[in-house]
Amino acid sequence: MTTVDLQARNLPKFGGFSPGMIRLELRRMVRNKRTVIFTLVMPAVFFLLFGTGGDYKTERVGGGNVTGYILVSMAVYGAMLATTSGGAMVSIERAAGWSRQLRLTPLRPIAYIAVKLVLAMTIGAVSVAVAFGVGALAGAQLPVSAWILCGLLAWVCALVFAAFGLFMGYLLPSENVMQILGPVLAVLSFAGGLFVPLDELGPTFATIAKFTPVYGVGEIARYPLTHDGNLWLAVLNVLVWTTLFAAGAMWRFRRDTARV
């Protein structure tokens, strides 16, 4: 056979970005018990441990109770963990040599990143939904508008951490990158006022907190409930950190795909 029909072959649309790939990747992600525990179980458990005790259910905040306030914080935490581990998947795949294997397919690197972002945001959404479901059953009270808006904002703002996860995923070529990033996120959550209100930390610390990446997300997500705090400062915080992490991810990504 010496004839080769070169015309009969086509490249896939959108550089290989496809619902089929997203479905398979989701299925694989759900199979990973560590991811499921980290992103779906842990935030709900934290909420039950720290949000439902004492007189939190009777104490009021905005149009809801303190339990509801803590629920929103924990939903943000969950969305953060979910999107970070979604982004950090690239690290595991690079370590396993899978990225090299993918370079033998028509999948364009940019489509690969897009798939990872969609995955990160999908499990982020599930994480928020699970936390809110548990919260509703465990006595969290929020006005209807806050249930919807707080949930949406917690989810959308978690995009910062999808970018963070990607950046770290390219920076740390390690099989168990989340073992490093989990504690980092916990520390950032404390520093950003997600676990403890900032005014309990003293003025110096409260000022520093405003510059850390979790601060903005928490403030924005709770705003529909509290109508309190400096919303524009929070938005600025989210934008700056997203830009920084995305630029970092882009920088490492370029270096990774550079032809040697």
Added chain:
Amino acid sequence: MTLTTAPEAAPGTGTAAVDLDGVVKRFGAVTAVDGISLTIRPGEVVALLGPNGAGKTTTVDMLLGLSQPSQGRVAVYGKPPADAVALGLVSAVMQTGGLLKDYTVEETVRLTAVLFGKPRTAVTEALRRAGLTDIGKRLVGKCSGGQQQRLRFAMALLPDPELLILDEPTTGMDVAGRHEFWSAIRDDAARGRTVIFATHYLEEADAYADRVVFVRRGRIVADGTAAEVKALAAGRTVRATLPGATEAALAAIGGVDRAEVRGDTVYLHGNDTDEIARHLLTRTPAKDLEITSRNLEDAFLALTADEETPR
């Protein structure tokens, strides 16, 4: 692939499957590939044979567009390698290509199918041809090395490539796995696919390739048919201590193709070394006999020596 009655008029006719032209690849001070020029026609099954560090993987990487030559030109079906890969014209089973442990065998192939825009039937077919149908539901992490290698093969089959590249595909497999893997490849090559495989096993090159390209220190030192290799690979050497022997006398011994004398040591090359040994022990005062197979080094030397002496 489209069958046509007039091959000369078909698109792409006459295009070499692979065209390497003066390719050099340097890594800092190391020159891994040192000026390789090679043309492979569609339908050939070619072994890239050479010891470890010869530059086989480096060459394969450039053929797949995974790295760029420092000098020279690489074309696969007349296209830059990365384009040929994206179009599915060429695919590979690589020495270091990773798999994800938490996909099943079937899902891994299905993902590849999705990326190449192939239907479900192509997945079933690839699994069948790689002999993986029974373990489709198994997690990749639970598969043996041989099964994982056949999975890589199934993935490589999916785009129905014109050219299949295999880089040391049986490394780390046991004998049975090796046999199964090669029979899958052989069945496939019988359909007319162009195959290039890198190996450091002379027997593999001998058994499966039409053409053998010897590579050493980044250069092609010989390029011949499998039959030529077989002739080189066959035969063994009897080494013995036999003072005062002459090459002419030794060459007259039955079964000796070639004789060499180095001081008191004689080297007798031939196919029936038992016969030669019997003669030496019964009819001459030879002692310290040693019978060795010809190894790759010898084959290299023999083949390069042939090239230097015009026939």
